[in-house]
Amino acid sequence: MTAATLDAVLNSYVRGGSGIRADIAATVHQLALAANKIRSTINQGALGKAFAGTRGTNTDGDVQKDLDVFADDIFLDAVRHAPVGLYASEELEQPVLLDKDASLALAIDPLDGSSNIDTNVSIGTIFSFLPATGAPDQNPAAPFFQTGTNQLGAGFFIYGPQLALVLSLGSGTHVFVQSARLGTFVQAYESRVIPARAHEFAINAANYRHWDEAVRLYVDDCMKGSEGPRERDFNMRWIASLVAECYRILMRGGVFLYPGDQRRRYGNGRLRLVYEANPIAYLIEQAGGAATDTVDRILEIPPQSLHQRVPLVFGSAREVARIARYHTDPSSIGERSPLFGNRGLFRA
Ligand SMILES: O=P(O)(O)OC[C@H]1O[C@](O)(COP(=O)(O)O)[C@@H](O)[C@@H]1O
Numbered sequence: 001m002t003a004a005t006l007d008a009v010l011n012s013y014v015r016g017g018s019g020i021r022a023d024i025a026a027t028v029h030q031l032a033l034a035a036n037k038i039r040s041t042i043n044q045g046a047l048g049k050a051f052a053g054t055r056g057t058n059t060d061g062d063v064q065k066d067l068d069v070f071a072d073d074i075f076l077d078a079v080r081h082a083p084v085g086l087y088a089s090e091e092l093e094q095p096v097l098l099d100k101d102a103s104l105a106l107a108i109d110p111l112d113g114s115s116n117i118d119t120n121v122s123i124g125t126i127f128s129f130l131p132a133t134g135a136p137d138q139n140p141a142a143p144f145f146q147t148g149t150n151q152l153g154a155g156f157f158i159y160g161p162q163l164a165l166v167l168s169l170g171s172g173t174h175v176f177v178q179s180a181r182l183g184t185f186v187q188a189y190e191s192r193v194i195p196a197r198a199h200e201f202a203i204n205a206a207n208y209r210h211w212d213e214a215v216r217l218y219v220d221d222c223m224k225g226s227e228g229p230r231e232r233d234f235n236m237r238w239i240a241s242l243v244a245e246c247y248r249i250l251m252r253g254g255v256f257l258y259p260g261d262q263r264r265r266y267g268n269g270r271l272r273l274v275y276e277a278n279p280i281a282y283l284i285e286q287a288g289g290a291a292t293d294t295v296d297r298i299l300e301i302p303p304q305s306l307h308q309r310v311p312l313v314f315g316s317a318r319e320v321a322r323i324a325r326y327h328t329d330p331s332s333i334g335e336r337s338p339l340f341g342n343r344g345l346f347r348a
């Protein structure tokens, strides 16, 4: 049996009366073409142009790499050929109005994991579809202030050993891989299910001293492994590439944390709500996982500004719930062995 191509799957959704909109299917098609162009540039590495050179800073104060700007140009050009009314990007201060009558808004992180460009580690592109509500010509930012629950779909491309597309249009989280033989994306996993129990956690442990007490206690307990209150060993991972961490968690479970911390400007962590946390949370929930700002569900947080940051925890549902309890009521999670002090924690 041959696996289905991306276009065949999208067409079957639209024709099959699944409620998937034709404008979204057409846009995913254009995004996939653009991702292939980005992939070609990345493949050339330092031999090509538009690679790891730096520009200035973006709206959030991050260093902007040539590839960030190049990717933004490619995706903006791609959606000019798609039925998208509004385009909001990490790299642009304000959304671009493309068509005031189109009913689709796209939020995008054109190049995620930019700090890894010159290290040959997987990077990606994250995107979110929202209804273009209101009067886009008068207030183009308004549609992007909807909560993540209103997303019509979300996904990311990962430029890794494989070029893959992780996509959800509201009924599961699907994975497509670019086939060199067929020259198109082909479905690799019809639907991912994240195991509820985690054996791996991902966090930038260099920030340990800046975290709040709850995050430190959680990580301490994981680090104690089978000799601590969790009574089992954990692996630690940190790729510093959100798409790569998310892909791993979709494949084998685990949990990711980028909490707020005490560093200047890091009170809400590093990741952006509209075009990073919301689409990732959508994909994770559609795969049976959970995503919070350490306590509250990401998808229910009303955005106050386009580029706002949010603490982000996501992955295996039981582990995400446990992390929330470390924040809200550590004593509610059971008695801790006297060996580990007086705060009580059951085995999860
Ligand atoms: O370098 P840090 O602080 O560990 O942060 C890594 C995080 O920053 C990011 O690179 C932010 O995304 P951008 O590269 O799009 O700004 C994430 O991919 C990653 O999870």
Ligand SMILES: [Mg+2]
Pocket (backbone or CB within 6 Å): 109, 111, 112, 113, 242, 276
């Ligand atoms: Mg990013």
Ligand SMILES: [Mg+2]
Pocket (backbone or CB within 6 Å): 068, 090, 109, 110, 111, 112, 113, 114
């Ligand atoms: Mg980026």
